[in-house]
Amino acid sequence: MKVDQLSIFLENRAGRLAEVTRLLSEAGVNIRALSLADTSDFGILRLIVSDFETAKATLKENGFTVGRTSVVAVEVVDQPGGLHEILSMLQEDGINVEYMYAFVTQNGDRAVLIFRFDRTDQGIELLQKNGINVIGGDKLYDL
Amino acid sequence: MIFDVKYETLPREDMERLQLKRLQALCERVYANVPFYKKKFDERGLKPSDIRTLADVRLLPFTEKQDLRNHYPFGMFAVNRDQIVRIHSSSGTTGKATVVGYTKRDLKTWGQLMARSFVAAGATPKDMIHNAYGYGLFTGGLGAHFGGEALGAAVVPVSGGATRRQVMLLKDFESDVICCTPSYALFLAESASEMGIDIRRLPLRIGIFGAEPWTEEMRRDIEAKLGIKAIDIYGLSEIMGPGVAIECEDAQDGLHIQEDHFLAETIDPDSGEVLPAGQEGELVFTTLTKEGIPLIRYRTRDLTRLNTTPCRCGRTTARMRRVTGRSDDMLIIRGVNVFPSQIESILIETEGLTPHYQLIIERQGNMDTLEVQVEVNESMFSDEIKNLQRVESKVTKNIKEFLGVTARVKLVEPKTIARSEGKAKRIIDKRNEA
Numbered sequence: 001m002k003v004d005q006l007s008i009f010l011e012n013r014a015g016r017l018a019e020v021t022r023l024l025s026e027a028g029v030n031i032r033a034l035s036l037a038d039t040s041d042f043g044i045l046r047l048i049v050s051d052f053e054t055a056k057a058t059l060k061e062n063g064f065t066v067g068r069t070s071v072v073a074v075e076v077v078d079q080p081g082g083l084h085e086i087l088s089m090l091q092e093d094g095i096n097v098e099y100m101y102a103f104v105t106q107n108g109d110r111a112v113l114i115f116r117f118d119r120t121d122q123g124i125e126l127l128q129k130n131g132i133n134v135i136g137g138d139k140l141y142d143l
Numbered sequence: 144m145i146f147d148v149k150y151e152t153l154p155r156e157d158m159e160r161l162q163l164k165r166l167q168a169l170c171e172r173v174y175a176n177v178p179f180y181k182k183k184f185d186e187r188g189l190k191p192s193d194i195r196t197l198a199d200v201r202l203l204p205f206t207e208k209q210d211l212r213n214h215y216p217f218g219m220f221a222v223n224r225d226q227i228v229r230i231h232s233s234s235g236t237t238g239k240a241t242v243v244g245y246t247k248r249d250l251k252t253w254g255q256l257m258a259r260s261f262v263a264a265g266a267t268p269k270d271m272i273h274n275a276y277g278y279g280l281f282t283g284g285l286g287a288h289f290g291g292e293a294l295g296a297a298v299v300p301v302s303g304g305a306t307r308r309q310v311m312l313l314k315d316f317e318s319d320v321i322c323c324t325p326s327y328a329l330f331l332a333e334s335a336s337e338m339g340i341d342i343r344r345l346p347l348r349i350g351i352f353g354a355e356p357w358t359e360e361m362r363r364d365i366e367a368k369l370g371i372k373a374i375d376i377y378g379l380s381e382i383m384g385p386g387v388a389i390e391c392e393d394a395q396d397g398l399h400i401q402e403d404h405f406l407a408e409t410i411d412p413d414s415g416e417v418l419p420a421g422q423e424g425e426l427v428f429t430t431l432t433k434e435g436i437p438l439i440r441y442r443t444r445d446l447t448r449l450n451t452t453p454c455r456c457g458r459t460t461a462r463m464r465r466v467t468g469r470s471d472d473m474l475i476i477r478g479v480n481v482f483p484s485q486i487e488s489i490l491i492e493t494e495g496l497t498p499h500y501q502l503i504i505e506r507q508g509n510m511d512t513l514e515v516q517v518e519v520n521e522s523m524f525s526d527e528i529k530n531l532q533r534v535e536s537k538v539t540k541n542i543k544e545f546l547g548v549t550a551r552v553k554l555v556e557p558k559t560i561a562r563s564e565g566k567a568k569r570i571i572d573k574r575n576e577a
Contacts, residue, residue, distance in 0.1 A: 009519045046526060065521055066521070
């Protein structure tokens with residue numbers, strides 16, 4: 001039930017992000033979700049894409065440092081308390097969220113949360129045990 | 144004023160006669176007492192008695208920094224350990240240290256040469272000398288200290304650091320002379336102005352600056368900001384320490400080499416051929432009088448040119464132009480010697496990084512800054528910022544610990560460091576840019 005996330009090292013200078021989006025666009029890869037973490041010198045771009053392998057190969061060929069990370073995607077009803085309920089469960093079991101980002105689905109009634117846990121397998125197990133809808137890569141890439 | 148009129152104004156023929164006599168005695172001494180030199184002489188079929196003229200010095204072998212490292216710690220000493228009364232050592236905590244030892248007479252000589260230097264710079268026995276060179280294994284602090292005392296001046300042994308207190312002491316003690324690195328002088332001026340003290344109004348009138356390369360522009364800057372005369376001093380621990388050569392206040396046109404103690408040559412760094420005076424080359428010294436660790440034709444790697452014409456100050460000693468370049472890749476950053484290879488070893492030792500890197504040295508305000516750019520590769524890459532920052536701070540910490548220099552470590556994308564003809568350009572030194 002894990003999802004492949006592509007991480008890309010970017011120096012903090014003009015045009016670097018555009019270079020990534022240009023390459024992916026030319027390779028016909030669609031970006032499903034995106035998050036950018038940055039410091040004063042560099043940033044890490046995290047992407048969920050429609051075609052992981054093509055995206056990875058394209059960026060590598062063009063000299064980018066890329067990594068693969070297993071993240072967990074969770075679908076919740078888009079209403080107050082949706083995220084809080086999940087974070088409370090995790091807290092009780094002592095599972096740490098390294099980072100997360102979220103987006104709302106196209107029909108607008110559901111939100112997808114992307115989590116990076118310190119203990120990924122235990123995180124998935126806990127969420128499923130509590131009846132939370134953990135969605136796999138196959139579904140997410142075509143959502 | 145001239146401290147040692149007899150030797151500092153010796154007619155050149157007399158100086159050369161004295162140098163030859165001392166050189167011959169030196170060769171006898173090292174041949175008898177230093178196995179390293181006996182072997183080198185024997186390999187060349189050379190006997191000390193073969194040195195008949197001063198020009199014969201070119202028959203002698205060179206000594207390199209590596210020779211001192213290979214004989215770490217005391218293998219190059221020419222006297223018994225019980226005759227050594229002081230040890231100094233260059234920086235180089237990654238196994239690159241060079242150790243030198245001084246006899247009682249060596250220390251006396253050194254004191255006299257530093258006293259000559261102070262006087263050449265315009266100091267007198269009545270002066271108070273604020274000595275902000277670091278005390279310890281580094282020769283700067285104690286070298287200047289004993290020189291000031293040999294002159295009969297009063298020395299304030301402040302050493303480095305605690306800048307605000309230094310400003311206070313300069314003001315309260317009314318020191319006349321300051322010794323430190325040129326960049327530290329500017330830092331002191333800045334701190335003084337932050338404290339609301341106009342350092343130009345203090346009695347301070349002379350600064351004696353060395354241990355790092357500096358430029359004419361920096362001299363003008365220091366002289367304007369501190370309201371003093373800025374004098375360039377040269378030395379290196381292998382030869383003696385500070386006071387091997389000094390600029391005179393009268394002409395400020397090259398540094399007078401203490402030729403009765405050090406025989407200077409300039410050579411082509413590639414061929415080793417001796418160059419005529421006036422041509423730029425690598426400076427090579429033979430210590431004519433040193434007892435503890437005499438060195439024959441020591442290659443300093445400093446690039447300069449020699450001028451043997453008489454100086455208007457009255458001294459007849461040869462002068463060397465200020466050193467601004469090196470024939471190897473050593474960098475001097477805030478007075479600390481740094482080889483790019485040392486940075487490379489640290490990167491490799493830090494989490495097995497075998498990356499491309501580049502050193503960028505700049506002068507920001509008045510301080511040298513070192514930026515170490517490291518290309519990120521897949522083995523060190525992480526999708527979590529904290530992991531990458533951990534790498535940065537670990538490298539920073541190791542550089543500080545091993546080299547004593549604070550560096551800014553910056554992770555950069557692969558291939559951002561230019562490759563030229565297969566050999567990466569490791570150093571970008573922007574300090575001498577206008």
